[in-house]
Amino acid sequence: MGATVTTANSEEKTWGGGNQPFGADYGKLMMWFFIVSDALTFSGFLAAYGFSRFKFIETWPLADEVFTHFPFMHGVSAPMYYVALMTFILIFSSVTMVLAVDAGHQLKQSKVAFYMFLTIIGGLIFVGSQAWEWKNFIHGEYGAVETKGGSLLQFVDNTGKRVKLEDFAATLPEEREQLERNKGRWFMDEPTLPTYSVEEVQAGFKAHPEILVRTETIYEDDAAAKKDTKVDHALSTHKHKTILTRAESEIRMQNAHIVVEGANLKRNEYGSKLFADFFFFITGFHGFHVFSGVIINVIIFFNVLLGTYEKRRSYEMVEKVGLYWHFVDLVWVFVFTFFYLV
Amino acid sequence: MSHEYVSNTKRIWVVFGILSVVTTVEVFLGIDKPAVLHLNNFLSMNLLNWIFIGLTIFKAYYIVWAFMHMEGEKASLRWAVVAPVIFLVLYLLFILLVEADYVFEVFKNSTIKWNF
Numbered sequence: 001m002g003a004t005v006t007t008a009n010s011e012e013k014t015w016g017g018g019n020q021p022f023g024a025d026y027g028k029l030m031m032w033f034f035i036v037s038d039a040l041t042f043s044g045f046l047a048a049y050g051f052s053r054f055k056f057i058e059t060w061p062l063a064d065e066v067f068t069h070f071p072f073m074h075g076v077s078a079p080m081y082y083v084a085l086m087t088f089i090l091i092f093s094s095v096t097m098v099l100a101v102d103a104g105h106q107l108k109q110s111k112v113a114f115y116m117f118l119t120i121i122g123g124l125i126f127v128g129s130q131a132w133e134w135k136n137f138i139h140g141e142y143g144a145v146e147t148k149g150g151s152l153l154q155f156v157d158n159t160g161k162r163v164k165l166e167d168f169a170a171t172l173p174e175e176r177e178q179l180e181r182n183k184g185r186w187f188m189d190e191p192t193l194p195t196y197s198v199e200e201v202q203a204g205f206k207a208h209p210e211i212l213v214r215t216e217t218i219y220e221d222d223a224a225a226k227k228d229t230k231v232d233h234a235l236s237t238h239k240h241k242t243i244l245t246r247a248e249s250e251i252r253m254q255n256a257h258i259v260v261e262g263a264n265l266k267r268n269e270y271g272s273k274l275f276a277d278f279f280f281f282i283t284g285f286h287g288f289h290v291f292s293g294v295i296i297n298v299i300i301f302f303n304v305l306l307g308t309y310e311k312r313r314s315y316e317m318v319e320k321v322g323l324y325w326h327f328v329d330l331v332w333v334f335v336f337t338f339f340y341l342v
Numbered sequence: 343m344s345h346e347y348v349s350n351t352k353r354i355w356v357v358f359g360i361l362s363v364v365t366t367v368e369v370f371l372g373i374d375k376p377a378v379l380h381l382n383n384f385l386s387m388n389l390l391n392w393i394f395i396g397l398t399i400f401k402a403y404y405i406v407w408a409f410m411h412m413e414g415e416k417a418s419l420r421w422a423v424v425a426p427v428i429f430l431v432l433y434l435l436f437i438l439l440v441e442a443d444y445v446f447e448v449f450k451n452s453t454i455k456w457n458f
Contacts, residue, residue, distance in 0.1 A: 023416040032423050043431045047438045054442035055449070059457070064372070084369040088362065095358045098409045102351060149458035216457075239380065255458075319411075326409045330402055337398040341372045342391045 031320045035327045038289075042331050045282050046338050052274045059151075059216040061271035062240070063340050069136045083340050086129045087332065090290075093122025094329040101322045104315025109304060112318060116301040119325065123294040130287045137279065140262030143194075144269040145201055147255040152271055154214040155205075156243055160235040165259070168211055169196040170203040194259040205253050213249035216271045217242045279339065286335055289328045296321050357408040364397050386443075 022029055053060050064079035071082075100115035143165035145153045155163045176197060177183075179190045196204075205211055212232060219225065221238035230248040244252065260269045268276035300321050309315045371379070371390060379390040407413045412420055449456060 022419040022422070024419055029419070032419070036423055036427055039427050040430055043427075043434060047431075047434045050435065051438040051442040054439055055445045057446055058450075080369050080372050084365060087365055091358065091361050091365070094405070094409055095354060098354050098411075099351065101411075102354065147458065149455070151457045323410055326405055329409070330405045333398055333401050333405065337368070337394050341368060341394045 025316060027320055028316065028323070031323045035323060038327065039331075042282075042285075042334070045278075045285065046334060049278045049282065049338060052272070052278065056272050056274070058218055059272055060218075061216075061275050062218075065241075066137070066270045066275075067133070067340060068141075069133075071132070080340060082129070082133065083336060086126055086133075087336050089122055089126050089129065090329050090332050093119045093126070094326050096122060097322045097325045101315070101319050104309070104318040107310070107313070107315065109307065109310050112309075112315060113301065113304045116297060116304060116318070120294055120297050120301060123290055123297065123325075127287060127290050127294065130283060130290075134280075134283075137276070138262050138264070140269045142269060143196075143259065143261045145198070145253070145256045146258040146260050146267060147252065148257045149255065152216050152260065152267075152269070153252055153256070154241070154269070156212050156214045156235070158210040158212065158235075160237075160243060162214075163211060165196055165201060165204075165261070168204040168208045169200045170207060172197070172200050172203060174199070191264070194261050196259055198256050198259055201259055202253055202256055205249075209246065211249070212246060213244045213252050215242050215244060215252075219243075282335060282339070286328070286331055289331065293321075293325050293328050296324065353408060357404050360404055361401055364401050368394060368397055 024032070067083060068077040068079045069082060070076065070078040096115045096118040100112050100119060103111035103115060141164065142154060142162050144155075147153060155165070155168070157163050174197060176193060178193050179188060181187075181189050212235070219231070219236040219238060219240055219242040221236075225231070226233060230244055232243045232245045235243040258267070260267050262269060263276040263279075265277055265280065267273050270276065300317055303309060303317065304315075309317060371393065375390060379393065380388055382389050384392060406424075412423075
């Protein structure tokens with residue numbers, strides 16, 4: 001692979017070939033330009049997320065209510081801690097990567113291999129953490145109801161605390177069988193049925209007078225909003241979701257149409273339908289990058305062990321995959337900000 | 343190698359320290375949400391969000407300059423990579439966010455109820 005390391009000297013003859021106007025080898029330069037185009041792809045996704053968010057600025061889900069899970073801490077609301085941990089893991093794997101590149105410049109084979117190994121482990125832990133995050137997101141926690149008009153109703157008790165469907169939904173003597181392909185024609189099936197039917201949630205809601213409906217709308221604590229008699233002003237707080245009065249809650253519940261549990265590409269229990277789509281797409285695309293990064297790192301790791309770069313007297317390949325790996329970290333820094341913080 | 347490489351493990355750990363501290367500050371602000379920052383707006387976004395974006399760009403600078411070793415590259419390469427990204431991202435964001443705000447207004451003031 002003579003092309004990867006240009007040794008031809010040429011201070012003169014700018015157009016004669018064999019020289020490096022940018023002071024970087026062909027492969028490294030192309031990695032940089034690949035990163036530019038990939039950065040623009042991710043910017044496109046995040047900008048589209050921003051578009052949808054500004055479009056639904058009054059109803060967009062609040063991230064610190066959605067991502068509240070931490071391993072081995074059930075029922076404890078721990079917003080942000082888990083993603084912060086993931087961020088640290090990824091930053092640290094970036095550090096080990098740059099240490100591997102550094103060792104490569106000093107032609108220390110075993111050191112490069114060791115740091116590459118740590119980087120791979122860090123990458124795998126990150127992908128695993130993301131899988132766990134997805135599991136919680138898809139599974140959901142509280143459940144909600146979608147109205148005929150397409151808006152989402154969540155439930156709180158008379159102190160404003162979120163209530164799960166299972167805590168109040170009634171059990172009615174009804175039988176609803178899941179339609180599967182083997183029960184109808186080959187093309188006939190339906191998505192997994194929710195645990196409770198709309199009637200069960202409505203009946204449970206009637207039987208529990210302390211339950212209130214929480215809408216997607218973010219509450220504004222100003223004089224104009226105070227006049228709204230449909231809103232429970234004692235429970236609703238500024239910049240949080242609006243909680244309705246019992247009377248208005250009952251009216252809204254008559255329009256209940258679908259029980260929503262967890263998240264899929266069509267609807268989710270957190271609020272705006274686009275929220276889950278963007279979550280799956282952006283973190284999924286990033287996770288795919290991390291995964292391919294791990295694979296590439298494994299290949300380079302074995303090349304280091306086999307002494308390929310030792311024979312070449314240049315560890316530039318480590319530097320190139322290093323660039324990609326840092327880029328993945330860089331993207332995560334932005335995803336972290338725009339999905340979890342802002 | 344066209345330029346002499348100087349080993350710099352100390353700087354790597356310093357940058358790691360900076361990135362960790364900034365992330366910790368971000369998480370702290372994200373959980374605490376100080377009212378002064380959260381409730382005051384600048385250019386139709388609250389100050390807290392502006393701080394998050396500022397800190398993110400600060401972190402991005404250190405990742406690209408120190409970890410990706412941009413500081414050791416020629417100025418022409420630096421500009422060739424960074425300038426198109428900054429320009430195109432700002433352009434895209436300007437168009438999309440302004441347009442999104444317009445669409446929001448249209449929905450908000452329309453006579454048709456679309457989400458109820």
